[in-house]
Amino acid sequence: MNNLQNRANAVLAFSISAIFCLLGAIALSSLVIPSQPSGSVGLDSIKVLTGRYDKNWVDYRTRDNEFANTVMHIDADLSSLFHWNTKQLFVYVVAEYSTPTHLKNEIVLWDTIIKRKSAAVIRKKGIKNKYSLIDVNKKWTNVNANVSLHWNIVPYVGFMTYGRSQASEPYAFPLPSGIQT
């Protein structure tokens, strides 16, 4: 009965179930650890320029697609989101607006990856949008957009969780004022 193979098998089986129970407990614990993240984001300027839609892939012909260039400021303290099961935060600024053809539009303007608690306080000014802010209709007419700060907590093991700040005041897009180079 108690030969070497049986003993090894029992130890292996028990340690595997113990590891999975522990992983499950860690995954569940990260859902109940309290946190007080705070964040706000606002736009300091919006400028609309015209240009080609996508330099690389399509539409080389028309130059009248309207891109918005923004300058934003971010003030956030996400350090309380770091606990024993936080691998990284993916933090992103989202512009949200509505048009007659598309009820809900959301575009990521800027993003960053935070891997340490000490880096989770963001106070930045003069950030330009990293991704192009262009509507699916390629024009900005009577659009008011608000911006908000979102974050995704990537765990070491377990559930992907998301959070967001309150939306800013709405910003109106001005008429085009130049040509994008």
Place this chain on the structure above:
Amino acid sequence: MMLFGVFMSYKAWGLYTNCESPLVVVLSESMEPAFARGDILFLSNPKKPIEIGEICVFKIPGRDIPIVHRVIDRHDSSSTGSQLLLTKGDNNNVDDRGLYQELHSNRGKMWIEPKDIVGRVQGFLPYLGMFTIFMTDYPMLKYALLGAVGVIVFLYE
């Protein structure tokens, strides 16, 4: 008998999560440092619309291998309620339009839609998918493992 049970519970889980393959193994580095090669992702397809910043597994028409990337643009149509989505890998410098249009039949494809989505990432388990990667990279390992199991069963049962 045991294999049958495992298979059936996997399928039942697929029905519960509304997802054809509720477990996938990450094969590329495009989502580093969130997901590395060999990590396992748990997928599901809830009814609610896809949110911005969610990580999705999608298939581009004409390409076999699914891609795991993050949604960075979303436009919900008022008339049909369907969504236009743009994705990007956290570790890539550019969005995925280059991937969408890689095949000539997809020229001009600017967006993916919910019908291209295989599943939305809900959970994460590191490293364990390395098993399947080793098996596909070194087929001999698979045969060796199967053979060893066979020999053990033959000797001890």
